[in-house]
Amino acid sequence: MREIAREVGVQVGALYNYTPDKQSLLFDLMKSHLDALLAAFQDDADADPVARLKHFVQFHIHFHHDRPDAVFIAYMELRNLTPANFVQIETLRRAYEDRLEAILRAGVITGDFAVADTKIAMRAVIAMLTGINTWFRADGRLSLDDVTAQYWQMVCKAVSASDGSSP
């Protein structure tokens, strides 16, 4: 709290005009992050599964890249939520994951994708993409668009029916 106050340029006490306690602040940060995530992701269930997946990959990478702090908190502070708050946050995260899984399921049905278990594949994709935030730096060797293109290649191949048609 003192760290936040210093960053904001205010005394600690003043923060308590904006949050009843630290737990609520943490929870509100996470919840609004996940609400924004769910609201921002648009998916057209009638489109081609490959195009939907590509859009998901691009969306996920850019959305997370734009909010490094929120993403960091959402991952590192999970264990500091009360059980009740944890459940709520997990429910939201699950809802987002379900959107990806739905794409994968659709692709399996059309034959575009070949994965043994869509839930496993979904977790693999999410972990892969979210991992970018831990190492990507804008002043690095590659632009975010380069990185996005390469991740899309890998994700696409990883879940594709392996006939070499998609990438």
Added chain:
Amino acid sequence: MREIAREVGVQVGALYNYTPDKQSLLFDLMKSHLDALLAAFQDDADADPVARLKHFVQFHIHFHHDRPDAVFIAYMELRNLTPANFVQIETLRRAYEDRLEAILRAGVITGDFAVADTKIAMRAVIAMLTGINTWFRADGRLSLDDVTAQYWQMVCKAVSASDGSSP
């Protein structure tokens, strides 16, 4: 420290016969984890890159599955290391990552793999595999061997030259 003491069944003070301070304890835990990781991973540079990669995937998953606590600490407590200790730990982690990258580079040369950038691919693979620890439960739907097989499928396809020959 009090939590550790309670778990061990001893008073806090007694712990300080075994570690000069908490920072050293944390550092020693991480270092011995990474030393063990590097020592345990055997790689045959003359073997087929696909076989080497498969072995890496299986090794990584099982090694990390056997040490959930060490893995958890190695990821969540990184930011609590002193700068000097952080550098040492990062160097070890980097050494491990380099072993994977070497496999990918070898496969690119032989034409078994097709990735635009081996460092990016290496990070994607590591993130994917390490992510398993956050959700896998032994009493879940799938056995660790099932999960390993599926991840191997995905990793293999993700980095393969996309001619459908490898999986």
Added chain:
DNA sequence: AGGATATCTGAACAAATGTTCAAAACAAAC
């Protein structure tokens, strides 16, 4: 301008946490 309302400061309190140390308990050697 003056009063009502909102916001901030400065200092304090309480709990948690890393660390120390003298005395007690224990173990090993002769």
Added chain:
DNA sequence: GTTTGTTTTGAACATTTGTTCAGATATCCT
């Protein structure tokens, strides 16, 4: 069984951290 060396206890100290609150300061409305 006494001596010597090691380990543990129990209590204390210093810092950090979440939180509160009375009084000061700023903002807004008429």
